[in-house]
């Protein structure tokens with residue numbers, strides 16, 4: 177106040193009495209009682225971190241709602257709630273109050289309440305496989321991803337009982353870090369968990385746009401300028417995709433809880449917290465096992481496509497974990513639905529990655545085209561052992577059995593083939609279907625999807641029975657499975673129509689069905705109706 181006042185005089189009994197705390201309008205009381213590791217600041221600079229540049233260090237979205245996954249998607253909120261209820265993941269919460277009248281003070285209270293858990297985040301306790309040990313610099317960077325907001329979310333998860341402790345990084349990457357965590361069951365038994373924390377740095381997430389644009393589930397698009405929102409969207413995508421995959425019975429982490437950019441899931445590893453190796457790092461000597469895993473993986477890809485309606489879109493030996501002859505699918509944040517304009521392109525890429533890897537391991541692989549047809553064919557089984565058997569039949573049906581040169585040529589052709597990017601393009605091609613049929617038709621990589629699963633199914637449900645009997649026969653309109661596919665016994669999953677013993681009879685029947693369908697197509701249905709059918713068919717879950 178006055179300039180004469182001594183700066184730091186020794187305390188004297190005559191000094192005016194100082195309040196124990198100070199009050200700043202709109203900021204509430206000072207928070208010196210809150211340990212620094214959980215202290216939040218409105219206005220005050222946060223710890224410098226490359227990951228939270230331009231981020232206002234506030235926690236409103238963390239405490240707002242306070243309901244984990246329930247708040248992130250109003251449209252599918254019910255589903256998530258149900259899921260969480262079923263999983264019993266909504267542990268008793270001690271801080272359910274919502275910020276209302278005095279928002280800041282209320283958030284502050286919640287922060288203070290969480291501070292008691294601060295010691296349960298111990299990131300120096302690092303658990304990484306030897307071959308994946310990162311150097312110190314890397315680790316330092318990784319630790320910084322735990323900015324104040326992330327720390328707050330983790331504390332909140334601890335408070336809610338999702339986990340009881342968070343440990344060091346299992347993996348530190350460009351886009352996300354995965355941390356080990358522990359939770360305790362009713363008997364006090366430790367259960368390992370994994371927590372994936374998405375990084376919010378702008379550059380890394382730039383190319384993610386192509387996965388989201390065109391996703392009907394993300395119709396609202398995303399705000400490229402807002403990093404935080406984008407990363408949140410990304411975590412949501414992984415959560416939702418994992419839920420589908422896990423509930424379809426595909427080996428994968430079980431998604432447990434989601435808050436903004438932090439996703440808690442079950443841990444794929446041993447009880448001591450060692451994660452299963454990536455397929456890339458798995459030590460498998462037995463050649464037969466490699467082949468078995470290859471067949472297993474093709475089945476998982478098919479199931480993911482047909483049952484979960486998802487294309488992984490980043491599938492490789494890096495995003496598959498291995499344990500005891502079982503493959504686990506992870507890292508599904510970029511996975512898209514079949515109606516995504518680039519889904520088929522992504523699928524083709526996945527197939528290539530998988531094929532290349534297993535070929536390097538010495539496995540006699542099928543051509544990319546055969547795998548593509550196997551995955552997209554509507555009329556094959558979606559469960560084991562039937563899927564594996566179907567693949568064995570494919571092996572038997574190969575015309576140039578294992579001829580590597582022929583396969584290479586076929587793969588090259590297939591990989592360079594035109595894949596439509598939009599529905600409009602698909603329909604234009606479909607109009608020309610008759611022309612293409614005469615020879616080029618089987619090169620239509622999307623024919624499985626278009627002719628069978630989309631257009632015909634949608635046209636008239638009343639005729640479904642008739643169409644069913646022709647399932648698999650339409651396939652020679654395009655690049656579908658060899659017509660022998662009707663020999664597959666998938667009676668367990670879906671009743672098939674008429675079965676054919678005689679090849680000629682089969683051929684005749686196919687011809688007739690083809691004619692009938694051609695006629696049917698002439699009575700073209702309005703585009704908007706088709707589009708509607710396309711999206712409803714592709715969203716359909718079994």
Ligand SMILES: Nc1ncnc2c1ncn2[C@@H]1O[C@H](COP(=O)(O)OP(=O)(O)OP(=O)(O)O)[C@@H](O)[C@H]1O
Pocket residue numbers: 346347348349350351352353354370372429441442443444445451452454494495506507508
């Ligand atoms: N549920 C889990 N259980 C055990 N380990 C896991 C789990 N999820 C991920 N991991 C480990 O973390 C690693 C990285 O996970 P993931 O592939 O999901 O992240 P990412 O998106 O690829 O991250 P980045 O691209 O930044 O490397 C995996 O290779 C795996 O070793």
Ligand SMILES: [Mg+2]
Pocket residue numbers: 494495507
């Ligand atoms: Mg990965």
